[in-house]
Amino acid sequence: xxxxxxxxxxxxxxxxxxxxxxxxxxxxxxxxxxxxxxxxxxxxxxxxxxxxxxxxxxxxxxxxxxxxxxxxxxxxxxxxxxxxxxxxxxxxxxxxxxxxxxx
Numbered sequence: 001x002x003x004x005x006x007x008x009x010x011x012x013x014x015x016x017x018x019x020x021x022x023x024x025x026x027x028x029x030x031x032x033x034x035x036x037x038x039x040x041x042x043x044x045x046x047x048x049x050x051x052x053x054x055x056x057x058x059x060x061x062x063x064x065x066x067x068x069x070x071x072x073x074x075x076x077x078x079x080x081x082x083x084x085x086x087x088x089x090x091x092x093x094x095x096x097x098x099x100x101x102x103x
Contacts, residue, residue, distance in 0.1 A: 005092045011048075012085040018048035019078045022055060026067040026074075 021044035028036035045052040058064030065073025 005088075009085070009088050009092060012081075012088055014048040015051045016078075016081050016085050018044045018051045019055065019081055021047055022052070023067065023074070023078055030068075 021040050025037050025040035025044060028040055055064055059066045065077050067074035
């Protein structure tokens, strides 16, 4: 795997982790679990600070579905990021096998 591809996949993993933590945070908030909500939001911010800021900003301006007002859209958004990560990992794995078969 090339270092650029590794870095891309690592970033995608951090992004998905951040989104999953934000999702859990919103679910805790909707159940009135203030401490869990804050703890999970802090963990999401620590997992991928730039992603966290971009997602929160995107929600505020309507570019990212809000889990509070559009739970299905939010679910689809998070799932699309998971699927993108899975595809990137799969494609990169195929690339490694193709390189090995040339030798």
